[in-house]
Amino acid sequence: MEIGIIFKIAAVGVLVSILSQILKHSGRDEHAFLVSLSGLLLVLTWIIPYIVSLFEYMKALFD
Amino acid sequence: LEIIKIMALAVIAVLICVYLKNTGSPFHLYISLSVCVLIMLMVALKLSSVIESISKFTDYLKYSGEYADILLKTVIITYVTSFTSDICKDSGYNSIANQVELFGKITIIILSIPVIFELLDMTVIQSFGCENTKFETEYTEIKFTEINQKYNASKIKFNNSTENIFVLEFEILETASLEDEIDINAYDYSEIDAQLENTGIQNLTFKEIITQLINGEFLFWEYCKSIIQNRLSSLNTYKTTFVNILLLAVFSGIFNALASQGSRLGYDTSRIIIMINLVVILSKLFTNSLRVCSEAIESILSIYQALMPVFMTAVAVITGSVTYAAYYQVILIGISLVNMLFLSAAVPLIRADYCIAVVNRLSSPERFGKLVKFIEDGVKWTCRIIIIAFTGMGCVKGIMAPMSDSFKRKLFYKSAKIIPGLGDSLDVISSAVYGSGIIIKNGIGIGGIILIIMMIGAPLIHIAVNFLLLKLTSAILQPMADKSFVQLIDDIAGIIGLLLLLVSVTGLLFIILTGLICVFTNSY
Numbered sequence: 001m002e003i004g005i006i007f008k009i010a011a012v013g014v015l016v017s018i019l020s021q022i023l024k025h026s027g028r029d030e031h032a033f034l035v036s037l038s039g040l041l042l043v044l045t046w047i048i049p050y051i052v053s054l055f056e057y058m059k060a061l062f063d
Numbered sequence: 064l065e066i067i068k069i070m071a072l073a074v075i076a077v078l079i080c081v082y083l084k085n086t087g088s089p090f091h092l093y094i095s096l097s098v099c100v101l102i103m104l105m106v107a108l109k110l111s112s113v114i115e116s117i118s119k120f121t122d123y124l125k126y127s128g129e130y131a132d133i134l135l136k137t138v139i140i141t142y143v144t145s146f147t148s149d150i151c152k153d154s155g156y157n158s159i160a161n162q163v164e165l166f167g168k169i170t171i172i173i174l175s176i177p178v179i180f181e182l183l184d185m186t187v188i189q190s191f192g193c194e195n196t197k198f199e200t201e202y203t204e205i206k207f208t209e210i211n212q213k214y215n216a217s218k219i220k221f222n223n224s225t226e227n228i229f230v231l232e233f234e235i236l237e238t239a240s241l242e243d244e245i246d247i248n249a250y251d252y253s254e255i256d257a258q259l260e261n262t263g264i265q266n267l268t269f270k271e272i273i274t275q276l277i278n279g280e281f282l283f284w285e286y287c288k289s290i291i292q293n294r295l296s297s298l299n300t301y302k303t304t305f306v307n308i309l310l311l312a313v314f315s316g317i318f319n320a321l322a323s324q325g326s327r328l329g330y331d332t333s334r335i336i337i338m339i340n341l342v343v344i345l346s347k348l349f350t351n352s353l354r355v356c357s358e359a360i361e362s363i364l365s366i367y368q369a370l371m372p373v374f375m376t377a378v379a380v381i382t383g384s385v386t387y388a389a390y391y392q393v394i395l396i397g398i399s400l401v402n403m404l405f406l407s408a409a410v411p412l413i414r415a416d417y418c419i420a421v422v423n424r425l426s427s428p429e430r431f432g433k434l435v436k437f438i439e440d441g442v443k444w445t446c447r448i449i450i451i452a453f454t455g456m457g458c459v460k461g462i463m464a465p466m467s468d469s470f471k472r473k474l475f476y477k478s479a480k481i482i483p484g485l486g487d488s489l490d491v492i493s494s495a496v497y498g499s500g501i502i503i504k505n506g507i508g509i510g511g512i513i514l515i516i517m518m519i520g521a522p523l524i525h526i527a528v529n530f531l532l533l534k535l536t537s538a539i540l541q542p543m544a545d546k547s548f549v550q551l552i553d554d555i556a557g558i559i560g561l562l563l564l565l566v567s568v569t570g571l572l573f574i575i576l577t578g579l580i581c582v583f584t585n586s587y
Contacts, residue, residue: 003072005097010079013090017083036088043093050100057107061114061139 005046012039069102092154103146110139113321120314130340131314133178134333137171138321141329144168171332182339182425301532307344308536308552311337312544319545334545335425341548342421345555348533349417352526356562357410359522360569363515364398367573370511371395377504378580393456397576404449405565409442413565416442417558424551435554442561446568453572458579508581512574519570526566530559 016039023032076098080091114135121131144167151160315337322333375391416438423431533556537549 002101003068005101006072006076006079006094009090009094009097010083013079013083013088013094014086016090017086017088020088039090040093043090047093047097047100050097050104054100054104054107057104057111058139058143061107061111062136 002050005050008046009043012043015039065105069105072098072101095153096150099146099150103142106142110142117314117317120310130178130336133174134318134322134336136174137329137332137336138318140167140170140174141322171329175332175336178336178339182342182421301528304344304348305532305536308341309540311341311344312540312548315545315548316543331427334547337545338425338548338551341551342425345533345552346417346421348529349555349559352529352559352562353410353414355522355525356566357406359519359566360401360405360410362518363569363573364402366514366518367394367398367511370507370514374504374507374511374577374580377507393580394576396456397453397572400449400452401569401572404445405569409445409561409565412438412442413558413561416561417555420554420558421551424547424554427547439557439561443564446564450568450572450575454575454579456576458583505581508577511577515570515573515577519566523563523566523570526559526563530556530563533559 016036019035020032023029023035076094080094083091083094117131117135144164148160148163148167151157151163315334318333318337319330322329371391371394375394416435419431419438420435423429423435533552537552537556540552541549
């Protein structure tokens, strides 16, 4: 089962939020932004295949 | 134990989401999204097995192949729509969610448009006969002109036959034989036999029936048995209809449960599609019964028109021209009354009633219930009134007309008695001739009654079986099916009951009329 993805996302989320907090406090706002952006992209690369497969499955159900 | 997995997944996801939401990062949205996708994937997996079993199921259902397809699509669309719009709402974008729902609704409506057209085809065009109305009015006109022609033709026949009667009488007097056969042969049955063959009763002639009747050999039960056996052989079609409706009810249960999840619209659509499916089955049953009913009425009318000249000649032999004319008028009025009231008014009215009943049950709050009931009551009351009118006509004419006739008759015999050398023997012979004349007249009359019973037997059984079938189905389905589903079946059963009433009343009318004429012309 792909339940692991939830934990992965959660881990990424926690890490990104901690990192961006630290970076913001040390005054590197642009780095904080980059970190959160990369986290977002990482999560999206995991999620999007699932969404695609879901909609393909639905499409198959229609036929 | 997938269910526990899913539950655990959902709970864990919610816990993580709550934590992430508090830290202020946008990642809780991704988590909820991915959980939704995961669960939806599981649902889709399950759904595919459901769809497989349903498609197996639809193989048993005769008429619902395309409908099941549309229904499945509706279900999937409602699921996808609600999934997407929920995610949008979670992210706080209500307007996008609304647009998604709107699009889903429109897609469902577009999907169900062909079904709605099918419904129109089934009920309005087929039942009202939009394309056929012209044809039908022409048809009834033809019927009326036909009757008029027959009337004129038999008028001529009457003039001929009054001459014939006296020739016949003297022939009988001359031969003075008490054998009935001669007398039976004196009438022309060819037209009745032609009608008989038209309506599908072969290898049986009217003369046979009468001879058998007069000789007391008529095996009525044999004929009835053959008719019933004929009908029972088509029992299989009834069975398939019955099973179809039952399966459809089960089907509707499954689909209503599936579709009610998504939205109100999905539920309504699935309900209406199931109902339309039912309407398709029912309207096959209904149009079949309607056709059988009108054919039965028409065949009774035509057989009566063919029988009338013979019967009336027999009556004329016994009574005389005045009574003949009176009864002729009565029967003619009767035939055109039945033709006008039943074939041209009641049958189209019942068709309209059927359509209204269908629309009534399709609209979710009942709208035309009173109208349906009103038309039903109207037809029932018309039947009652017509029975009373017929009995009245038969009786009154029977009492009024014979006076002058019997007087003439007695005069004829008294004057005949005066002839020297013939007087006494003529008395004996004339009473004998009268006796046999009455027997033959009654034989023809009862033969006509039996013919009507035979003609009416098959359609009556057919419609009655349809009626009972629907009643039984609605009774069985009441605990498990949708309320409007059961009520629609019940309504249509009531309307088919009206057809049953029409056919039996038509038969009864002519049986009463013939019986009355037989009884009232016996006392000469």
